[in-house]
Amino acid sequence: MITAGVDIGSTSSKVVVLEEGEKILSKVIIPVGAGSSGPARAFEQSIREVNLSREDIKRVIATGYGRNTFTGADQQITEITCHARGVYELVPGVKTIIDIGGQDAKAIGIGKGGTVSNFIMNDKCAAGTGRFLEVMSRILEINIEDLADLAASAKNEISISNTCTVFAESEVISQLSTGTAREDVAAGIVQSVVGRVAGLVKRIGVQSEVVMTGGVCLNWMIIKVMEKELDVPVIASPMAQLTGALGAALLAFESAS
Amino acid sequence: MTQLKDLLSVLENVANNPAQVINKCLEEKRLMIGCAPEYCPEEIVYAAGMLPVGLWGGSTSIKNANLYFPAFACSLVQTTLELGMRGVYDRLAGIIVPAHCDHLKCFGQDWKVAVPQVRFIPLAHPINRKLEAAVEYLKSEYFRIKSVLEEIGGKPISDQALSEAIEIYNDHRKTLREFTTIARDYCTTITPSLRHNVIKSGYFMDKLEHTQLVNSLIRELKKAPPEEWQGKKVILTGIMAEPNEILDMFEDYGLAVAADDLAQESRQFRTDVPQGKDPLEGLARYWSCMEGCSLLYDPQKNRRFMLKTMAEESRADGVVACIMKFCEMEEFDYPIYKKTLEEAKIPLLYLELDLVTPSLEQVRTRIQSFAEMISRKR
Amino acid sequence: MPEKLTSRNLLNQLQTRHYTNAYAAKMKGQLVGWATSIFPQEFCETMGLTVVYPENHAAAVAAKRGALPLLEQAESEGYSVDLCSYARINLAYMKSQAAEIPIPLPDFILCCNNICNTLIKWYENIAAELNIPMILIDVPYNHGYEPTPAAIDYIKSEFGECIRQLEKITGQQFNQERFQEVMILSNENSRAWKRALDLNQAVPAPLNGFELFNYMSQMVCARGRQETGELLKLLIEELEEKIRLGKSCYEDGEKCRVMWDGIACWPHIKHNFKAFEKNGINIVCSSYPEAWVLLYEPGNLDELAKVYSMIGNNTCMEYQADKREREVKNFKLDGILFHVNRSCKVMDFMQYEQQRLVAARTDVSIMNFDGDQADPRNFAAAQFETRLEALMEIVAHNKSAKKSKEVTNNDPA
Structure with missing residues (x-):
């Protein structure tokens, strides 16, 4: 199962695409954030890089300041919860x-x-x-x-x-x-x-x-x-600004399975 | 069911459009007196045959009030003065302003200059309220207010009218207590914002009429069995839970209100005015009987224990501190009850609220995070 | 020959002794109280109690640049940065006792809200955290020009309650004769303090107004004591001598006479002082030190209640404007500098209207600046300096305009 986390900050957009909640397929950072074309571009780029389409992604969770403005997501979770999940994965x-x-x-x-x-x-x-x-x-x-x-x-x-x-x-x-x-x-x-x-x-x-x-x-x-x-x-955090997106992708995996 | 919906929409409409009710009042030639936060002797106004109207600010930007207030006055006094200066309250025959805190003291003095067309009726409560002398003193303040209202209304206010007003108000308080208890069992129908509006509408209506409506509402609610609630429940504490959008956010993230400890809501009706021979004395003594508000002198800080008990008894999953930005009274209490709730392992959210520049997205993130936190915890 | 004791030296000695004595008392197992700065000290002085003043302490901590760690500590405990900085410093000190000048923790606290209601919340927290008795003397806000008879009765009843509580805390009886003596002494000191402040009406003023903030500490901490009288006597002699010699506090004279409205900006007081000196501005008076002029007929409790109730912050718009108008005239002021003090809401929220009222009634020039009594973070030196220069320019402009008007008026044609 493939899931994705999209973290839309005020100044940048970050995406992590994850396979089976374990393997990172792609990660993208675009230095423009909420209210711009950044989130959509980052998302498209992240799936194109690994030759996937939207249909291949079982579940997408958006997080960050602009989470409610991203239409491509199945669910919105705050960056608080996503960062917690992401960091826990990296530093138990x-x-x-x-x-x-x-x-x-x-x-x-x-x-x-x-x-x-x-x-x-x-x-x-x-x-x-x-x-x-x-x-x-x-x-x-x-x-x-x-x-x-x-x-x-x-x-x-x-x-x-x-x-x-x-x-x-x-x-x-x-x-x-x-x-x-x-x-x-x-x-x-x-x-x-x-x-x-x-x-x-x-x-x-x-x-x-x-x-x-x-x-x-x-x-x-x-x-x-x-x-x-x-x-x-x-x-x-080993994944620095991608930590929130990672957490979102992990939460997407957990809620989908 | 439709009747329930009708009742709710009537009350909601009043809460959101007080002007309509006020206009009706004007048609009936009934005088209105504004009552500034937080504790005004509305019963005296009512006994004078006038309608007490609660003034709790509103979401608006400041264009005039900054002639009097720097940016760090609480938005309750800022917006009320702003609306006053724009002439929104010109139809009021006067405004009672208690001097509970430093903001309100100055607000009253500034009102006198900034909104001269709406008569300023000051009130200074005694803070050492457990002393017998405090009752005597407050009685004298109420007596002065009574005289002012008699002058405005052009007729005396009898003790009998006062006693009747107290009875009507106590009945109203009892009804609202019953409503808040029952609302807990109908969290799907009574959303956080409906709950707020049912209570708030009382600030713009004759209490007799409001009591009847809320009683009908309770009856209608009881016809259906208690609703199952899948989400979580919280207690709201603070001065008020506005701007309105924030209560919708609670609903969005599956949070219901188990009980409240808000000055605009339950703190107004959890205690009754004691009955007695002398109605003014009863009203004055009421001030000595109330407990658990940041504006009430409380050197033991019993509020912290009240909050803990309230959370336990109502089986709330957490407490939300609705802190009006710049409200020192609430800001001083916070670290004290924070400690008590932490020790009791009751989750607590600090939610800074502002009617002037609400930054709602930041508030949303806090509410949603809190909902996620308490949902994943258990 | 030993060097002559100056009032400044004596003040330093007395202030040091105030704090060391308090500590010594605590060590000996005596009871120590904390009190708000304008609490009716007559009652605790009569009982011979050791009392220290957190506001005075917080100001001293801030002036010695020790505020920031305590402010940050308070914030980490959940106190909002918007709260009064004296309160934040003191509530943090109560927990950590981390300050250059130590004060002993209290066994009881005395609170009078004639300055603000913030004090009540602050003291409630001390009482709750330390689990000690709190004595409150509430003076209801004077929305009229002065207290109502009912308010006076209420305050007097609180006096009685205060005595009962003090007797209970100490296990000793309140001595009425001693009370009368303390009241007499307190009035003598208040009169002397007023005399010292009023001497600055002289042109040029003999004292730099910033010094007033220092001498004020003695009136806060010991206005019912003999030694305070001695200090004030010395101060008055020095000032009279300077007036006799026509000496200004500045070498090259005072260019501009200004009132400082509000509490000092303690963390930046040296900077403020230098900025005034550079501009030749003398702060000849201030609303702040004057608050400790408390005059009443000794033994008359109605007057005692009234005088403690009518502290500037506890009075209405008209009373405050009248008072400022009198000061402009008596002290021959050119300007008023208003401190928009982030901590002190009760002073700030009527200030804008006060500025308009005083400007309309007098020809004084007005300027304000943003600052804080003890939080160093709420002040910008650049803003302050610019505002001062602007004030000087306005005063100079107004003075020359006035002069040319006088010339016109004197024109025999």
Whole structure:
């Protein structure tokens, strides 16, 4: 039986196609998300790659911010449940998941058998989300992917005291205009996001293994700082931003069989 | 069955279109008094022959109220002031505003300036409410409100009228208690949003008429056997569970309401006004008898135990904290009952709600995740 | 010859002693209380109780840049970031006792909501978490110009209840004679405090208003005590001397006289101070320290109830506007700087209308800025500096406009 998981984030679309709930046939990431042609394109590409058609897929589950707008799915499940399922498959000892998404940051507590025992999401403001990193990267005139490397070379990390994105923006600009090194500012930005998200994690209680998912976990500097903040080792999910799609595909397999 | 549907649609219509009821009231030349959240002595208004109208804000964007409030005032006061400034409440003969919290204190003062056409009738409850002196003091506040209403209505309010109003209100409270208990057994018919609307419609109707309708509804419901419910049940706690869309989301994800601890709903009717010789004193003493609300002084925080008991007795699968963004009263209680519920292994969802910029998709994800979590758990 | 003791030195000594004494008392097994900053201290002072003030403590923690870890701790326990930062700091401190300046945990707490109702929720949580008695003196919000007779009776009855509870907690009797002495002393200190504040009406003002925030601590923590009187006497002498010499607190004089409206922005107070100095702005007065001027006829409990009920935050729109109007005139203000304090809802939510009212009644220039009393994250230095400069420009413009008007008026034609 073949199933698929489609994870539609605010900035990217991810698809995993799975055979018998075990073998990954294809995985696709397209860097445009909800509200665009990205999800449909990603889905088509993922099945075309392995010469399948929609009819060959027994069940499709959509997840992520744009899950309700994707018409090709049989069911919608939230990214909370899908991340939990996906990470449990990859790291069976997982107890805590951290996911920093574009719109939402979340901490998920994992109970027996990979079920969600508790979860918490950030409040409405953008502090501690991918969006915050994006805005700040723009001010630093770098790609968000390069933020970690820049931050790593910091000599005198500054602290960004504001959590309000608008205020933080003016704070960063004034730091740069008074001659603070860009790498020191970058390190301050990473610290600020991690501090906010670590606060969320503490609210549900930190239990090892702690796994980070989503695109942000490719940012090794964030993982490092998070380990320091939480005082426990943090593992990057082996499938990074595809973890949610994997979980969705697994859940599709389980509900279809 | 059709009668049941008719009754529900009547009540739902009132909840969603209060203007129609208000217009009817105007035709009958009955004066109306707005009652701001959360606890107003509606009985006095009723005894004056006027219609008390509950004002609990509404989903709208802020264009005027930001002349008075910065962005971090709760959306209940923001939207009520906004609607007032737009003239939506111009037909009211006055508005009673209790000073329960810092937001409401300022709201009243700002109303006085921003909406001068609708007379401001202030009210400051005593917080040390178990003291006998508190009853005396509150009685004096109610006496002043009574005098203002007598002046507006141009006729005195008799003790007998007050006693009758209290009786009508207590009867209404009893009926709503019965409704919320029975609704639990008919979760398919009484969806979360219908349950809310049945209660909410009472804010825009004569309580006598509302009691009759809800009683008929109860009778109609009882004709069918209790419904099997496949989904999960939750308890709602907080000030209110609006905007309306969120209750539909509960339904979408198979969640029914087992019971509520909302200021807009059960907190208004779980206690009766004590009967006695002096009706104003009875009303004042009522304030000392109520329990389990973030606005009621509670140094032991008994609310946490009430919530736990409520969850156990109603066999709820979880509790949803409907936190009005920026409501400090509720935000302070949350960490306390969070601990109690966690210890009792009762799942709890923190749902931040906002009438002004609702970000409904984020709310949807939280509700759906919670539904998935409690469904997979058991 | 030993160096002359300045009021500033004495203040530091007294404040240090306040905290060390409290700790020592706890160590000796004595009861310690926590109280809100404008609780009628007359009652606990009469009983000779050791009391510390969490608001004062939270401010001190924030000024020493120690707020952030406690704020984050509170948030990780489920407290919303939107809640009052003093409350968050204190509720976290209660659990971890992690602060540079330690205060002993309380055996009882005293709460008066004349500042805000937030205090009640905050203190309820302390009482519930530590399982200790809470004494509440509720002063109903004054929607009229002053408290009604019924409200006065209610508050007086709460005074009685407070005494009963204190007697029960301590096992000692409340001494009426001592009560009278404390009331007399408290009034003397309040009068001296008012005198010190009013001396800043002089042009140029002898004291930098930011200093007021420091001296204020003594009025918060010990306004019923002898040593506070000594401190204020010293302060007044210093100020009178400066006035006699015509000395401004700034070397090159004060260019602009401004009222700071609201609580200090403690985590950024040094920055604020420098920004004022740079612009030649003197904060000659503030609504904040003035709250501890509590004058009544000693022994008259009606007046005691009234004065504690009529703290600025607990009064109506008109009363507050009248008070601000008086201050603009008495202190010859050029401007008012309003702190839109993210923590203090009760101050913020009438502020916009207050600004309009005061502007309409006086010719004062008004500016506001976003900040927070103790959460360093809710303040932007760039915004603050820009606003200050804008205020200076407006004041300068208004002054020259006024001058040219005066010239026109003096024109004999």
